[in-house]
Amino acid sequence: MVKICCIGAGYVGGPTMAVIAIKCPAIEVVVVDISKPRIDAWNSDTLPIYEPGLDDVVKACRGKNLFFSTDVEKHVAEADIIFVSVNTPTKTRGLGAGKAADLTYWESAARMIADVSKSDKIVVEKSTVPVKTAEAIEKILTHNSKGINYQILSNPEFLAEGTAIEDLFKPDRVLIGGRETPGGQKAVQALKEVYAHWVPEENIITTNLWSAELSKLAANAFLAQRISSVNAMSALCEATGANVSEVSYAIGKDSRIGPKFLNASVGFGGSCFQKDILNLVYICECNGLPEVANYWKQVIKINDYQKSRFVNRVVSSMFNTVSGKKIAVLGFAFKKDTGDTRETPAIDVCKGLVGDKAQVSIYDPQVTEDQIQRDLAMNKFDWDHPMHLQPTSPTAVKQKLDYQKIFDNMQKPAFVFDGRNVVDAEKLREIGFIVYSIGKPLDGWLKDMPAVA
Numbered sequence: 001m002v003k004i005c006c007i008g009a010g011y012v013g014g015p016t017m018a019v020i021a022i023k024c025p026a027i028e029v030v031v032v033d034i035s036k037p038r039i040d041a042w043n044s045d046t047l048p049i050y051e052p053g054l055d056d057v058v059k060a061c062r063g064k065n066l067f068f069s070t071d072v073e074k075h076v077a078e079a080d081i082i083f084v085s086v087n088t089p090t091k092t093r094g095l096g097a098g099k100a101a102d103l104t105y106w107e108s109a110a111r112m113i114a115d116v117s118k119s120d121k122i123v124v125e126k127s128t129v130p131v132k133t134a135e136a137i138e139k140i141l142t143h144n145s146k147g148i149n150y151q152i153l154s155n156p157e158f159l160a161e162g163t164a165i166e167d168l169f170k171p172d173r174v175l176i177g178g179r180e181t182p183g184g185q186k187a188v189q190a191l192k193e194v195y196a197h198w199v200p201e202e203n204i205i206t207t208n209l210w211s212a213e214l215s216k217l218a219a220n221a222f223l224a225q226r227i228s229s230v231n232a233m234s235a236l237c238e239a240t241g242a243n244v245s246e247v248s249y250a251i252g253k254d255s256r257i258g259p260k261f262l263n264a265s266v267g268f269g270g271s272c273f274q275k276d277i278l279n280l281v282y283i284c285e286c287n288g289l290p291e292v293a294n295y296w297k298q299v300i301k302i303n304d305y306q307k308s309r310f311v312n313r314v315v316s317s318m319f320n321t322v323s324g325k326k327i328a329v330l331g332f333a334f335k336k337d338t339g340d341t342r343e344t345p346a347i348d349v350c351k352g353l354v355g356d357k358a359q360v361s362i363y364d365p366q367v368t369e370d371q372i373q374r375d376l377a378m379n380k381f382d383w384d385h386p387m388h389l390q391p392t393s394p395t396a397v398k399q400k401l402d403y404q405k406i407f408d409n410m411q412k413p414a415f416v417f418d419g420r421n422v423v424d425a426e427k428l429r430e431i432g433f434i435v436y437s438i439g440k441p442l443d444g445w446l447k448d449m450p451a452v453a
């Protein structure tokens with residue numbers, strides 16, 4: 001029986017391994033982590049992360065061929081294939097602080113693999129890492145190899161939170177990079193066979209190691225760039241009377257552009273887009289490519305601009321001050337169907353409003369009060385140092401808001417600021433609200449109260 005061990009039971013390690021286990025009943029999959037609370041939660045009825053469909057997959061194979069354990073060394077020693085899916089946050093201090101990826105967790109996992117292994121291993125980079133990380137890992141593993149053969153593969157993950165199970169069941173592609181040696185190619189084949197249990201062969205792409213590592217950073221950079229592009233357009237729409245949804249639809253009809261990922265928003269969030277672009281910027285700088293670095297930096301700058309533009313719009317609409325005013329924030333996670341708050345734009349928006357002394361009340365059905373308090377107290381880039389444990393008691397209750405009742409209870413004029421373009425603005429205007437929707441023609445009131453970013 002092939003044995004797989006995955007180091008890191010987070011948003012990637014947990015769902016990815018659960019799907020491998022359910023699709024490959026003949027493979028034993030053990031997910032290990034140094035965090036006991038996280039492993040305990042994976043072994044309980046309340047999983048440590050909320051992800052639609054995840055519960056069913058875990059329950060179907062846990063205890064059969066899927067296991068969660070803190071006995072990291074034992075399971076690493078026994079495995080044939082080791083996935084490393086630990087966090088790779090942005091460095092907070094030292095060389096490359098605020099940009100480079102912090103590989104501390106990765107390095108300690110690699111050293112532990114080197115220490116405990118007694119048989120040949122395929123080590124798979126699942127975490128998103130800088131290009132050439134495999135070379136560094138190879139050095140650590142082979143330095144004291146005691147005759148053990150290690151093959152390093154890059155197999156980046158492309159799942160998005162909120163749709164992880166769907167994405168894993170039907171990935172657009174699986175990417176596997178390996179050394180172009182007979183040993184490297186044999187390892188690529190072994191991993192390909194795992195995915196071939198459910199992914200059509202033509203969707204499994206194999207490349208050299210560096211292409212696979214770079215493709216992951218490039219994919220996230222391109223995706224984030226689309227959002228910054230449409231968000232940049234949203235500002236121009238507001239200034240000109242164009243409607244960003246109509247513009248997105250019109251350009252998305254061009255098959256070369258495509259319709260997906262063109263929703264204007266208060267800005268992108270999540271643990272990866274910003275981190276991975278900063279990492280890409282740092283790699284470009286280290287390779288003497290400042291023009292390329294500056295090109296990608298703009299994606300982050302527009303994202304920051306969009307968040308502060310939103311806060312300024314709120315403040316300027318209310319006579320340039322929100323001091324003492326009651327503001328309800330609905331939704332705090334970085335997107336729907338997740339409880340993950342890492343780098344959520346809501347943090348910047350709430351901090352901006354609180355900075356102007358607003359009285360802010362925050363609600364998200366998937367995020368606990370404790371988590372929100374911690375997030376708002378944290379410094380930039382600290383959110384992934386140490387581990388960011390998710391709330392274990394989210395409610396799945398979907399509540400319908402009674403906007404008429406809300407309006408009746410509010411001081412007038414009553415405002416709604418929609419950072420996601422999800423409310424029915426016309427209906428709310430009929431009730432009497434002044435509504436701001438990103439990138440949409442402005443209400444008369446808002447036109448008279450120009451916001452400066």
Ligand SMILES: NC(=O)C1=CN([C@@H]2O[C@H](COP(=O)(O)OP(=O)(O)OC[C@H]3O[C@@H](n4cnc5c(N)ncnc54)[C@H](O)[C@@H]3O)[C@@H](O)[C@H]2O)C=CC1
Binds near residue numbers: 010038086087161
């Ligand atoms: N969250 C996402 O949607 C995606 C994340 N990624 C990448 O996957 C990687 C992991 O991300 P997440 O799962 O979100 O992180 P996470 O923070 O949720 O999980 C990482 C886990 O690794 C554990 N860990 C750290 N060092 C360890 C060690 N030495 N031994 C055992 N366990 C250790 C931590 O305790 C933590 O539970 C990152 O590189 C990220 O960029 C890639 C695609 C999607």
Ligand SMILES: O=C(O)[C@H]1O[C@H](OP(=O)(O)OP(=O)(O)OC[C@H]2O[C@@H](n3ccc(=O)[nH]c3=O)[C@H](O)[C@@H]2O)[C@H](O)[C@@H](O)[C@@H]1O
Binds near residue numbers: 159265269
């Ligand atoms: O490397 C990663 O971590 C992952 O990053 C993203 O996935 P994720 O961040 O989970 O979620 P997305 O759906 O990409 O959303 C990211 C942010 O962009 C925002 N967004 C997305 C789409 C859009 O049109 N507009 C927009 O503002 C979302 O609200 C959210 O804040 C990528 O989509 C995944 O392919 C990748 O594997």
